[in-house]
Amino acid sequence: MNSKLVSIITPSYNSEKFISETIKSVLNQTYKNWEMLIIDDASKDKSTQIINTFCKQDSRIKLFQLKNNSGAALARNKGISLAKGEFISFLDSDDLWLPKKLELQINFMLKMNCGLSYTSYDIINEEGNFKNKIIACKDKLDYNSMLYSNEIGCLTAMYNTKILGKIFFPEIRKRQDYGLWLKILKIQKYAFGLPIVLAHYRDRSNSISNNKLEMVRWNWNLYKNVENLSFITSIYLMIVWAYRGFKKYS
Numbered sequence: 001m002n003s004k005l006v007s008i009i010t011p012s013y014n015s016e017k018f019i020s021e022t023i024k025s026v027l028n029q030t031y032k033n034w035e036m037l038i039i040d041d042a043s044k045d046k047s048t049q050i051i052n053t054f055c056k057q058d059s060r061i062k063l064f065q066l067k068n069n070s071g072a073a074l075a076r077n078k079g080i081s082l083a084k085g086e087f088i089s090f091l092d093s094d095d096l097w098l099p100k101k102l103e104l105q106i107n108f109m110l111k112m113n114c115g116l117s118y119t120s121y122d123i124i125n126e127e128g129n130f131k132n133k134i135i136a137c138k139d140k141l142d143y144n145s146m147l148y149s150n151e152i153g154c155l156t157a158m159y160n161t162k163i164l165g166k167i168f169f170p171e172i173r174k175r176q177d178y179g180l181w182l183k184i185l186k187i188q189k190y191a192f193g194l195p196i197v198l199a200h201y202r203d204r205s206n207s208i209s210n211n212k213l214e215m216v217r218w219n220w221n222l223y224k225n226v227e228n229l230s231f232i233t234s235i236y237l238m239i240v241w242a243y244r245g246f247k248k249y250s
Contacts, residue, residue, distance in 0.1 A: 006034040006102055006158075007085030011075035013041040015093035016050055018202065021128070022093055023054050023061065031102035037082055038093070039075040040065045047093075073169040073176035080166055088166075089158040090177070094202040096124075097155070101198040105158055108194045115163040115188035116181070119156040121199040131203065137193035143185040147227075147237055149244040150178040152191065155199045159184060170226050174218035179226050216242070 008026060012019060019038075026036050040048050040063060051063045064082065066075060072092075080088060087106060091097060101119070109117050123133045138151055145151070154177040159167065164187060170179035185191060219241060223234040 003033050004087060004106065005085040006031070006087040006089055006106065007079070007083030008034055008036040009076050009079035009083065009088060009090050010036060010038045010093055011041055011072045011079070012038050012043065012047055012051065012093040013069065013075075014043050014045045014047060016043075016045045016047040018094035019047050019050055020054075022091065022096060023051070025096040025098075026061075026091065027058065028099045029097065029102045030100050031106060034060060034102060035083075035085060036061045037079040038063050039079045041071070041075045042066055042069040071173050073171050073173070076176070077168045077171070080168055083161075083166070086162050087158055087160055090154050091199075092155060094204065095155040096200040096202070098198045098200075104196065104198065105156075105194055108192075109158065109160060112192050113163075114160070114190070114192045116157065116159045116184050116191040117194060118152040118158075118191065119194045119196055119198040121153045121156050121201050122197050123203050124200045126202065126204050128200075128202075134197060135201070137195055139193050139195065141181075141185070141191045141193070142189060143182060146178075146182055146185055147223075147229075148240045150175075150181065152177075152181050153199065153201060155201055157181070164188060170222075172218070172221060172226065174214065175222045178219075179222055182227060215245075 038051050054061045055063050064078060105117060105119060118137055120137045121135050123131045125131055135153060141151055164184060167184055169176040172179065220238060223229045223237055
């Protein structure tokens with residue numbers, strides 16, 4: 001097994017209900033050469049105490065605290081700036097990885113010599129029960145195909161800094177992960193998918209993905225103000241995005 005360091009970036013805000021399970025899913029990885037950088041976004045609950053308990057038990061887990069609540073983009077970018085790994089991956093504070101996630105994905109990336117990869121994942125509810133819904137990844141994506149829909153689950157994404165350097169999220173409040181993949185695909189022609197379920201996405205009732213009007217607003221902002229696309233192109237992409245999103249989650 002290769003020994004390349006992987007940096008796992010985890011933004012955390014009021015995550016006391018889920019963070020223990022998330023950290024344990026990292027501790028259970030068959031691939032052991034990792035660091036987990038948890039960026040607390042000015043939480044008001046007991047999550048930092050829980051995280052500190054794990055930090056004392058395993059030096060690979062590191063907690064960094066932001067003074068003011070700044071949103072996931074700034075928290076993730078803080079983690080990227082601190083990351084020492086050749087590979088950078090992302091895991092939110094309520095999601096979970098399967099034990100072979102890192103091992104299989106790193107081997108896949110080395111074999112493909114790719115800068116950005118992603119995997120399939122399934123969906124669980126707030127209590128951790130399966131919703132019998134698998135989001136199967138596509139084998140290959142480029143910039144143009146990604147404009148129609150965000151086909152990469154953030155909890156599955158990993159990029160190689162040796163190929164790409166460190167690339168940061170656009171500093172927008174929502175849809176910053178989508179913006180990052182588009183940014184990378186302007187540099188690296190293709191991203192490649194490993195068609196195996198290697199993560200569990202927790203579908204929460206108060207998440208942005210369940211607030212459809214907010215999703216529309218932030219997706220429009222991404223097309224017009226981040227990607228600087230024309231009004232007509234943005235309208236067309238919004239229609240296709242809405243249709244695909246309905247099919248994907250229905």
